[in-house]
Amino acid sequence: MISIEGLHKAFGSNAVLRGVNLAVGRGESIVIIGGSGTGKSVLLKCILGLVRPDRGRITVDGAPATVPASDAMLAHFGMLFQGGALFDSLPVWQNVAFRLLRGSLKRPKDEARAIAIEKLRRVGLGATVADLFPAELSGGMQKRVGLARAIAADPQIIFIDEPTAGLDPIMAGVINELIREIVVEMGATAMTITHDMSSVRAIADSVAMLHDGVIRWSGPIAELDMTPDPYVQQFIHGRAEGPIAAIR
Amino acid sequence: MTEAILAPVASLGRAVLLALAAIGRIAIFAAQVLGHLLRPPFYAREFGLALLQIGWFSLPVVGMTAVFTGGALALQIYAGGARFSAESVVPSIVAIGMTRELGPVLGGLMVAARVASSIAAEIGTMKVTEQIDALTTLSTNPLKYLVVPRVLAATLAVPVLVAAGDSIGIMGGWLVGITRLDFNSATYLKNTADFLEAWDVGSGLVKGAVFGFIIALMGCYHGMHSGRGAQGVGAATKSAVVAASVLILAANYLLTELFFST
Ligand SMILES: Nc1ncnc2c1ncn2[C@@H]1O[C@H](COP(=O)(O)OP(=O)(O)O)[C@@H](O)[C@H]1O
Ligand SMILES: [Mg+2]
Numbered sequence: 001m002i003s004i005e006g007l008h009k010a011f012g013s014n015a016v017l018r019g020v021n022l023a024v025g026r027g028e029s030i031v032i033i034g035g036s037g038t039g040k041s042v043l044l045k046c047i048l049g050l051v052r053p054d055r056g057r058i059t060v061d062g063a064p065a066t067v068p069a070s071d072a073m074l075a076h077f078g079m080l081f082q083g084g085a086l087f088d089s090l091p092v093w094q095n096v097a098f099r100l101l102r103g104s105l106k107r108p109k110d111e112a113r114a115i116a117i118e119k120l121r122r123v124g125l126g127a128t129v130a131d132l133f134p135a136e137l138s139g140g141m142q143k144r145v146g147l148a149r150a151i152a153a154d155p156q157i158i159f160i161d162e163p164t165a166g167l168d169p170i171m172a173g174v175i176n177e178l179i180r181e182i183v184v185e186m187g188a189t190a191m192t193i194t195h196d197m198s199s200v201r202a203i204a205d206s207v208a209m210l211h212d213g214v215i216r217w218s219g220p221i222a223e224l225d226m227t228p229d230p231y232v233q234q235f236i237h238g239r240a241e242g243p244i245a246a247i248r
Numbered sequence: 249m250t251e252a253i254l255a256p257v258a259s260l261g262r263a264v265l266l267a268l269a270a271i272g273r274i275a276i277f278a279a280q281v282l283g284h285l286l287r288p289p290f291y292a293r294e295f296g297l298a299l300l301q302i303g304w305f306s307l308p309v310v311g312m313t314a315v316f317t318g319g320a321l322a323l324q325i326y327a328g329g330a331r332f333s334a335e336s337v338v339p340s341i342v343a344i345g346m347t348r349e350l351g352p353v354l355g356g357l358m359v360a361a362r363v364a365s366s367i368a369a370e371i372g373t374m375k376v377t378e379q380i381d382a383l384t385t386l387s388t389n390p391l392k393y394l395v396v397p398r399v400l401a402a403t404l405a406v407p408v409l410v411a412a413g414d415s416i417g418i419m420g421g422w423l424v425g426i427t428r429l430d431f432n433s434a435t436y437l438k439n440t441a442d443f444l445e446a447w448d449v450g451s452g453l454v455k456g457a458v459f460g461f462i463i464a465l466m467g468c469y470h471g472m473h474s475g476r477g478a479q480g481v482g483a484a485t486k487s488a489v490v491a492a493s494v495l496i497l498a499a500n501y502l503l504t505e506l507f508f509s510t
Contacts, residue, residue, distance in 0.1 A: 050381050074387045085382040087374075099386045102289065149386075 001026040001157065001189045002047065007056035009042055016042050018213030020056070029183050029190040031200045031221075033235060034210035035244065040193040041082065043210065044159050047191075048079065060157070071104065078150035078188075082161040084142040086134035086149070093130035096120060096148045105153055119148040123178060140171040144178070151182060158183065160192040164199050176202035197236055200224070209235065211244065277469050281399055284392045294397035302363050302398070302464070303405030307412060309362055310355045314413035317350050318342060318420025326429050338429065339436045340443035342421035347444065348508075351414040352452045353500050356459035359406055360492040364467040367398055368488035371471025372481035380472070395472070399464040406460030407453040414452060451507045458503065459496045466492040 007020040016039035024030050034040050045051040047058055049069030058065040060073055069077075086095050097116035099105050117127050123144040134142060143163065150158055163179055164172035176199050183190040183203070192203050200207060201221070208218035209232055217229045224236065234242030321342050329335045371394055374380050383390045418440060425431040467488045474484035 045381070048381075048385055050384060068384060071387050074385060077385060079382070079385045081378045081382055083377055085378040087379055087382070098388070102291070103387050105387075 001028070001061060002191070003057075003059050004043075004047070005057045007043070007046060007058065008054045009039070009046060009051065010054060015213060017046070017053075017056075020210070020213070020215055022208055022215055022218065024189060024191060026189055027187055029180075029192070029203055029205045030208060031204035031206075032191065032193045032208050032210055033195060033197075033200060034193075035235070036195060038210050039213065040210055041161055044079075044161060044191065044193060048077065048159065049073075075104065075153070076156040077159065078153065078155035078157070079159040080143070080146045080150045080161065080163065082165055084134070084139075084146040086142060086145055088134050091131050091133055092120070092137070092145050093117065095134065095145060096152050098149060099153050115152065116148070119152050120145070122151070122182070123148045124174075139166050140175065143167065143175055147175075147178065147182070151186065154186065156188055158186075158188050158190045160190065162194055162196075163192060163203075164194065164196045169198070172196065172198060173202070179203055197238075200236075274465070274469055277472075278465055280391060281395055281465065281468075284389070284396050285400065289392065291393055291397055294393060295401055298398045298401035299405055301366075302359070302402050302460075303408060306359050306362055306405075306409055309358050310409045310413045311416045313354050313358050314346070314351065314417035315420035315423075317354055318346055318417030318422075319424040321345055321350065321417075322421035322424040322429065326425075335429070336439070338425055338431065339421070339439035342425075343418050343440045343444045344448055346417035346421070347414045347448045347452045349452075349500075349504075351417055352410045352455035352459060353496065355410050355413040356406065356456065356463070356496045356500075357493055359402075359409060359460070360463045360466075360496060361489055363402065364463045364488040364492040365485050367464060367467025368471040368474070368485045369481055371395075371468060372474030372484040375472060375474045376476055376478075376480060390472070395464075395468040398468055399461060402460035402464035403457050404460070406463070407456035410452055410456035411449070414449060447507075451503075454507075455500060455503050458499055462495045462499060463492045466495065 002022075002024040004020055004022045007017050008015075009017040020043060032040055032043065042051055046053045047060065047065055049065055049067045052067040061076075063070075063073065065073070086092075087098070090098070093113055093116040094101065096119055097112040100107055100112035100115060101109070113130070117130055120127070120130060125141065125144055125148070129137065129141065129145075134145065137145065147160075150160075160179060163175050167175060179190075179192070180203050190203070192199065194200065204221045206218065206220050207224050209216045209229075211231055217227060217232045219227065224232065227233070230243050233239075234244050240246055322338055325338050325341045325345075326335055329337050329341075371380075374394070380390045380394075383393060422431075422433070422436050422440070425436050426433045470484040470488035470491065474480045
């Protein structure tokens with residue numbers, strides 16, 4: 001579904017991605033792990049055409065990704081951003097129904113609102129939040145609204161950036177479970193990036209570890225604990241000693 | 249030795265090149281905005297909100313600026329005119345000064361302070377909180393959705409603000425004229441109407457449209473290119489106001505040359 005070959009991206013002298021190779025199958029839920037600042041978000045943004053890669057090939061469903069991405073491609077994508085990235089000038093329901101209110105997927109307002117309320121219900125929010133503004137919501141609720149917006153147009157591919165960042169462990173667990181359920185029931189291909197091991201175990205079919213600009217290790221979730229790779233071992237056990245420098 | 253002599257030249261050269269590069273980027277941005285202006289989709293709701301924000305809510309600021317400026321102008325022209333026993337020129341010079349220069353320029357600068365800053369801060373914040381990226385992933389072009397409505401609204405609203413400012417400024421002059429300078433009210437107004445030509449007002453409105461375009465373009469450009477974090481947004485806001493103000497004054501000179509130099 002998504003294939004990445006030899007992807008390079010540098011910001012000035014900061015070479016973030018240095019030859020990333022990765023293939024994601026249709027309907028697979030892959031989780032990309034790696035320390036903060038290793039370029040996980042940059043990788044997602046390259047696929048979405050938000051950042052122009054220096055070198056390398058990205059194809060989505062056989063078609064090469066462009067910068068900016070084509071409308072046809074974006075119509076099948078949903079993305080949950082790290083901070084939610086809700087539009088604070090719009091009420092919650094209009095955030096969720098954003099794509100349904102304009103552009104090629106436009107439909108009557110009542111219908112868009114009904115879909116938005118249904119999606120909000122799916123992520124565990126009542127109809128009462130529909131008319132609130134994003135600033136009136138807690139962090140966990142903002143994440144849920146962001147997720148509802150990502151799935152509003154029933155995408156085939158969902159990208160999720162740090163779903164649990166800034167949430168307490170209980171809320172993190174709830175969000176992880178919600179993501180897993182939604183990905184399974186929609187049959188979508190999902191790519192989640194995180195440094196939170198609880199998300200990995202809840203969401204992943206397969207795992208890839210990004211380190212030093214390349215995919216250091218990748219494989220099914222079942223093999224994650226068995227791999228002898230010292231980088232993976234250090235990361236999943238959160239050890240201070242190991243090949244990964246603690247100061248970055 | 250030669251290096252020491254050349255160093256200032258080199259740094260001057262670098263500064264010039266950087267400035268040229270910035271002008272080039274802004275020109276490309278302006279061309280993109282104009283291109284999007286002509287192609288659908290058009291976001292009517294965003295345009296309406298921008299019109300309200302930029303036009304309607306700037307009225308008090310522009311009105312206050314105009315009334316005090318018109319009043320001060322009347323006092324100065326009276327004092328200056330008295331040196332030639334030509335106090336009677338007050339109404340006509342106040343009117344010409346307000347409509348040709350002070351209305352558009354001071355109005356433009358006040359709107360730049362109010363609007364370029366708020367546009368840059370709003371769009372800059374959207375940029376650093378990934379809302380601009382989110383727009384793109386939701387199949388909405390940020391230039392079309394955020395920039396075009398604001399630029400169009402400012403280009404249309406600022407001339408209207410200038411027209412309001414002109415009238416209020418002339419009224420300020422009249423108020424001072426009849427209360428402090430013992431002009432007769434009817435004579436003052438007749439004098440104003442007789443001497444003021446359509447192009448005095450028209451040229452000021454054209455200036456207003458150009459200034460409005462500059463204000464919104466600078467706000468949007470610096471917001472869209474905001475650096476990361478709160479500091480980035482702060483710097484973008486400052487740059488937007490400075491660039492808009494300087495460009496307004498420069499454009500005012502060029503337009504005045506174009507319109508009035510013989
Ligand atoms: N637009 C940008 N301009 C300059 N540097 C950037 C930009 N985006 C990301 N970076 C840099 O790229 C590196 C990776 O960032 P990111 O992908 O956000 O990390 P993470 O893995 O935590 O998501 C960081 O060092 C960051 O400073
Ligand atoms: Mg990140």
